[in-house]
Amino acid sequence: MSRSPLTFIDQCLLQFDQALRTCVPGASHAERETPARKVVEQDMSKEEKRHAAGLMRINHTGEVCAQALYAGQASTARLDQVREAMEHAAAEEVDHLAWCEQRLNELDSRPSILNPLWYGLSFGMGALAGLAGDKWSLGFVAETERQVCDHLQEHMNRLPEQDEKSKAVLAQMIIDERQHGETATAAGGAPLPAPFKQAMTTMSQVMKKSTYHI
Numbered sequence: 122m123s124r125s126p127l128t129f130i131d132q133c134l135l136q137f138d139q140a141l142r143t144c145v146p147g148a149s150h151a152e153r154e155t156p157a158r159k160v161v162e163q164d165m166s167k168e169e170k171r172h173a174a175g176l177m178r179i180n181h182t183g184e185v186c187a188q189a190l191y192a193g194q195a196s197t198a199r200l201d202q203v204r205e206a207m208e209h210a211a212a213e214e215v216d217h218l219a220w221c222e223q224r225l226n227e228l229d230s231r232p233s234i235l236n237p238l239w240y241g242l243s244f245g246m247g248a249l250a251g252l253a254g255d256k257w258s259l260g261f262v263a264e265t266e267r268q269v270c271d272h273l274q275e276h277m278n279r280l281p282e283q284d285e286k287s288k289a290v291l292a293q294m295i296i297d298e299r300q301h302g303e304t305a306t307a308a309g310g311a312p313l314p315a316p317f318k319q320a321m322t323t324m325s326q327v328m329k330k331s332t333y334h335i
Contacts, residue, residue: 143188143218143240146232151219152212156293162227163283173284174230175333176276180291181221182332183269185236186243187214190265193247194258213297220290227286233332242324259310264318266302268325270295 143149165173191214222232233239250261273295280287313321 143185143236146222149215149218149222151216153216155220155223155290157220157224157286157289160286160289162286165281165283169281169284170228171230172279173281173287174225174228176280177221177224177228177287177290178230178233179329179332180273180276180294181218181225182233182236182239182328183272184214184218184221185232186239186328187265187269188218189240189243190247190250190261193244193249194251194261197248197251197258213301217294217297220294224287224290233335235332235335239328239332256309256311257313259305259308260313261310262305263302263310264313264321266298266305268321269298270302272325272329273298 225231247261250258273291277288277291277295280291
């Protein structure tokens with residue numbers, strides 16, 4: 122027996138539920154265990170823990186944005202296979218979200234209070250990318266993941282030397298994000314125009330500066 126198509130109200134309720142599960146602390150649960158599970162916690166000074174927490178808070182917000190981007194793109198994608206690819210990628214990103222939140226808890230910190238704002242902005246960008254066409258939507262994913270890998274690698278270098286637990290989490294995230302980007306390119310993603318790439322970079326920089334402290 123086939124299911125009836127979802128109404129507009131149904132879609133709105135599903136998107137609202139997704140936003141809550143992404144932005145409310147403790148609501149995301151990973152399918153995979155954190156890569157840091159077997160890494161021994163090393164002593165860090167108060168300042169080192171504060172710095173590590175700031176970087177991991179940025180990474181957590183980045184995963185909130187990724188969830189929103191994929192949700193927005195899936196809501197406007199024209200081809201079923203593209204929509205399914207977005208939904209599959211979003212499911213894998215939940216692991217990253219939960220891992221970062223767990224690490225923040227271990228560092229006696231918390232996610233950014235600005236996450237709902239960044240979720241809304243990212244959802245809108247994802248929806249617009251989907252409306253532009255599937256090749257641009259996939260290209261948007263590829264560019265997003267490229268920039269994410271760059272900033273994760275930067276954070277790997279900026280973390281306190283003894284914070285091997287956070288580094289283990291970021292190392293696995295880089296592997297996963299790179300795979301998502303390569304998959305999007307292979308599926309037909311088109312390179313984005315330079316001005317759009319710059320706009321994405323600018324938005325990312327604003328996010329990183331604001332969420333490091335808040």
